[in-house]
Amino acid sequence: MIRYDHPVKVYYKDVDQMGIVYYSRYFEFFEEARTEMLLSFGLDYVKVEDNGAMLPVIEAHCEYKKGAKFGQEIIVKTCIRELPKVKMKFEYIICPADSDEILMKGYTVHACTNLEGKPIKMPKYIRNILQDKMDN
Amino acid sequence: MIRYDHPVKVYYKDVDQMGIVYYSRYFEFFEEARTEMLLSFGLDYVKVEDNGAMLPVIEAHCEYKKGAKFGQEIIVKTCIRELPKVKMKFEYIICPADSDEILMKGYTVHACTNLEGKPIKMPKYIRNILQDKMDN
């Protein structure tokens, strides 16, 4: 299992009139978190696309326990449990920066396609990097 | 079962550099669709809040088959299958305006709370209106 923690701060732009983060915004936080996770072990998504592959989301899910508020610092805790063959799954838990209370949890599943959107196998260099991280 | 069709048009603001709608934006389309559905049978969400209740999302899910593109007109087909007791579930299918191809499908589950966010029973007038629509 590979883990990565990504901090996010909540601003006015994120919060709705209930005073909590609007429900779709967490999916943006998930994107930030998985992008930084991949980058942390050398997988720059800019280069993934330059190399001819895309990882579009094919499934997204979120369960909301407690809303994050304006000014709050939260941590998006991301993990990959299994080495991807054709699909890649990221799981996310969001906690306040200063506690282990779970505010929400979710996941995204990604296909691998070429730049025209046709499904392709996960490129070997991606699999190798992930394999390497899994082993350590 | 209650059904409602809500048209949405895709603009530049919605589309990412893959040339398709960014994955979190569909949850905004879902919100538009369920708000208009409720309004269509007299449940104005503005008044629901004025009457002291909120329907925060506690679960959201989407499966993406094919991305919608800039300029495309799509229909968010919403349905409620069951009369809510404590939770309310909306299911969504998105199709192009001119075909029945399913671009994506998803759902949201909503709790009912008071304005402080404490869970409450679904107000009777909401249940009655939905019951009435279910029967017809």
Added chain:
Amino acid sequence: MIRYDHPVKVYYKDVDQMGIVYYSRYFEFFEEARTEMLLSFGLDYVKVEDNGAMLPVIEAHCEYKKGAKFGQEIIVKTCIRELPKVKMKFEYIICPADSDEILMKGYTVHACTNLEGKPIKMPKYIRNILQDKMDN
């Protein structure tokens, strides 16, 4: 002068914890309005790009008099005062659907570029269509 009215409805996704539309969202409404305006006289922005031109925003401005609220129906009243030579300017006024009160006003200025982002002259077919509308 060319005029076009575009209705927009405000949803939860647009509203911040002050209970009014978050200030950047109006720029999305402006985009919807100018896209529909151009389309109304046959200028489909999808085809503008297919024909090799883009109209990126080079300046954007908004003055906020009164915030729009969740559930409110507003009209984005757009106008083009002058035939564009190299730059194209759209001016916007937003009013409630049921009154002439000005909630806000703004403008956007657009350059014309090729698909690589290099400035080009406004394509003649665009100028011709706008000229034609100006004359009528």
Added chain:
Amino acid sequence: MIRYDHPVKVYYKDVDQMGIVYYSRYFEFFEEARTEMLLSFGLDYVKVEDNGAMLPVIEAHCEYKKGAKFGQEIIVKTCIRELPKVKMKFEYIICPADSDEILMKGYTVHACTNLEGKPIKMPKYIRNILQDKMDN
């Protein structure tokens, strides 16, 4: 003059199909930057609201020189030139993290209101904190 630099990273959520940040998103970056600037000298906007004041945007402006791209790290350089009496103006310049090239510049002007949206004088503690920073 008071200055503050706030780093922002561009993600997929921000970028449109031209491959550059969508024009309204910079106003979200501006909000992050001014919030962090105020916080850096002890003005927590959460507490400003708790103390009964809001600083709604009454004017926003941006001039776009060059678009920021996915994966790019940028700096929002914010400054306040004058001590606010009734209005508060923030000016922003956005540069790449690794150069002084100006990608865009803009400003926002803010009124001060009570929680019902009625204009009030800028609270004295805000003026004092800003005065203190101006002097240093």
